[in-house]
Amino acid sequence: MLLEVENLNTYYGESHVLQDMSVAVDAGEVVALLGRNGMGKSTTLKSIMGLVKPNSGTIKYKGTSIFGHPPYRVAKAGIGFVPEERRIFPNLPVLDNLRMGIKHGRHSSGGGRNPWDFERVYKHFPILKDRSNQKGSTLSGGEQQMLAIARTLMGNPDLLMIDEPTEGLSPVMTKEVRDVLAEISEVGVSILLVEHNLKVAMSLADRVYLMGKAHLGYTGTIEELDANPEIRARYLEV
């Protein structure tokens, strides 16, 4: 397994937002983490990334514990994170936003023979080339999402954790983001995806985890979930 999370517990003050949460991603896999709002999906990603301090459990990446490591060390180990709010740097031009993603002193496989650089990123995201001198704040929502993904790819992650990438996007933009994620997966980057759009998630993922309140409810392959309307109703329908 590339990423193995077991019995993770995270608290926000008094509230126990992750209870014995477990999730695993194998090399080359796309894994979707689904569930209604407030179940702890984002907190799971943030706890792995070190942006939120988990209280107990194990987080192993490529067999080595990264539990409790600061975010920059988790990132250097090879995990890329695209947060829900995108969090591009509004005061920096697109070009500098991409430069910020470069991790110096890390020459990773990048999921293959072809590490991400400006040329490759611009090929996948031509809009960013056209906008390279514009400030991040002038981009549309969809363009900001593209930039956030591209910025993380510049660091050549082996595992991309991405939180609600299609939230608030038009159907056209949603399809573009979906296609980009499919391309990224094709070149060998593993993806842990939090997504509310079931159609997008099912079209990308190999396996799914469904979260109930603060803990894992169900796990299975896409085919199993597809054949099980009762599980879908219990965890996903509002």
Added chain:
Amino acid sequence: MDATTAMYVAQGIHGLAYGMVLFLLASGLTLIFGMMGILNMAHASFFMLSAYFCYQFQIWTGNFWLALLFAPVITGFFGILVERFLLRKVQRLGHIGQLILTAGLGLIILEGVKVIWGTESKPVLVPTYLQGLVNLAGMEYPVYRLFIIGISLILLIILSLILYKTRLGMVVRAAVSDADMVNALGINVPVVFMTVFGVGTWMAGVAGVVISPILTVFPGLADQVGMDAFIVVCVGGFGSIGGALLVSIICGLLNSYGVQFFSQLAPILIFIFMVVVLTIRPMGLFGERE
């Protein structure tokens, strides 16, 4: 040149010199706040401490230049130790913890300098060639004020080059808007914080040294100039270097022309300016957040 023009020019140079010193002090304060979210209550205390170091160096070596070189470096190093071993420890307590820590540190420095150097004003002397007036294009200018403006301009240019032309500068500007995200991209943010804190303290130290021959060195120095620096940061916008520069110069000029034209109102002009600006723009002139 008639006497009235000469007076205006002289007041302008005085105001500009004070404004540039304010900038040296405020730029560190605003960068530290913008990036780390810390309102460093001890910033002006570092500034004062450096002025005392300068005085002490001059006693030992008799050389102003050595004092100008070493006092800010020692102050900056002290700042780095404070960040690394004190501020980082209280980070989990949030902003209140940092506020209390730096305020307490300010008090310790204030009492410390009183214990070591006493409460009376200490003079700092500048070399004779930096004293008096110089005649340029038919007008006379105070040499030392021009020296302050010159040295501040050099630092301003170096700071701008670092901020806008280097990778470190790009990282700092990104961290001013979102330090957690910079961290998640694989950049060692704690080390960047420590560097910025050290450089900011060093600049406060330079400000303390260059102002000391004019104001002398005394325990009230931190309060007197520190208040103006806080106003500059509020009005200019937290985290904005450009805002700090513009408002520093405005404050300097308000100060010197204020004394000339409305001498009784002069001490509160800068507060009136702050109230007017913050009423219209609560986030400050160039700030992005309140």
